[in-house]
Amino acid sequence: MSTEPPIEVVVDHRERVAEGVVALTLRAADGGPLPAWSPGAHIDLLLGEDLVRQYSLCGDPADTSAWRVAVLREPDGRGGSAHVHDHLVPGTKLEVRGPRNNFPLVPSPRYLFVAGGIGITPILPMVRAAQAAGADWRLVYGGRRRATMAFLDELAALAAPAGERVDVRPQDETGLLDLDGLLRDLPDGTPVYCCGPEPLLAAVEERCAPDVLHVERFVPRAVEGPDEEFEVELAVTGTTLTVPAGRSILETVEAAGVQVLSSCREGTxxxxxxxxxxxxPDHRDSILSEEERRTCEFMMICVSRARSPRLVLDL
Structure with missing residues (x-):
């Protein structure tokens, strides 16, 4: 697998869009166009040595001159959001990779979007795309307080022609989202797109059929399974490696000198x-759908293991 060259960008604009949330507009450092993307895509921000973070694109896919991301400051995070808030100001140059889309918007005549907190970021361009396509859609957006909920002004402008399609639900005003009522009477086959904190995603998964549900996680879901030794054959080089207990496939192939593009190392x-x-494969990622898992065509080698004694990988 070849490495993906990073793109140098510059922070063109920085804006506070909610309490604890800043939105950054990024432009190519050389002034050229940026790669195209579609709703649901994210980019990797290369913030420093061993500090790479993924953030959803939340701007306009038709605008190839700029990308926009929004970042919530996580006081108990691992340092990525703090770096963005403390160091990325207009004029700052940095490298990014992508865009990459594990959360694509499928064509449909209708949608239900459910966002919690900063989970609004990938949902916002999806709502715009659904509106532009003339689809019947609804967005339910929950958060702790209105002050912490990003892009309310943009959603209000979008809701003006859409009427009651945008339902803003701050917890301190309306309580927890009524997911039972929200999901009970959906027309059959309506795609449900959900992004937000893990308790919200888990609650929606409990109430929604897997074939219509699309989720994106910011943190990996808990997956348990055996941690046993197995073999992987790298088809490109013909090398066979033993993956021991306690070590990932990714770590094993890297130790053998094989370059593999990676970022989060946690399956997200x-x-x-x-x-x-x-x-x-023994899929342990937080990305692939159940159908994609059944086909066994791809796997995330940073976390997934093997159900068979041997895997042959396209490496």
Whole structure:
């Protein structure tokens, strides 16, 4: 697998869009166009050595002159959001990778969008796309307080022609989202797109059919399974490696000198997606759908393991 060259960008504009949330507009440092993207896509911000973070694009896909991301400051985070808030100001140059889309918007005559907190970022361009396509859609947006909820002004402008399609639900005003009522009477086959904190995603998953639900996680879901030794054959080089207990496939192939593009190393970003030519993966990522898991065509080698004694990978 070849490495993906980073793109140098410059912070063109910085704006506070909610309490604890800043939105950054990024432009190519050389003034040229940026790669195209579609709703649901994210980019990797290369913030420093071993500090790479993924943020959803929340601007206009038709505008190739700029990208926009919004970042919530996480006081108990791992340092990425603090770096963005403390160091990325207009004029700052940095490198990014992507865009990459593990949360694509499928064509449909109707949609239900459910966003919690900063989970509004990938949902915002989806809502705009649904509106532009003439689809019947509804957005339910929850948060702790109105002051902490980003892009309310933009949603209000969008809601003006859309009437009651945008339902803003701050918890301190309306309580928790009524997911039972929201999901009970959906027309059959309505795609449900949900992004937000893990308790919200888990609650929606409990109430929604897997074939219509699309979620994006910011943190990996808890997955348990056996941690046993197995073999991987790298089809491109013909090398066979033993993946021991306690070590990932990614770490094993890197130790053997094979370059693999990776980022989050926790199964949430999709950067290390690798083709499976033979064998049965034990999927432990937070990205692939149940249908994609059943096909066994790809796996995220940063976290997933093997159900068969041997895997043949397209590496």
């Amino acid at each position: 970003c999709g950067t290390c997606e690798t083709g499976v030519l033979d064998g049965v």
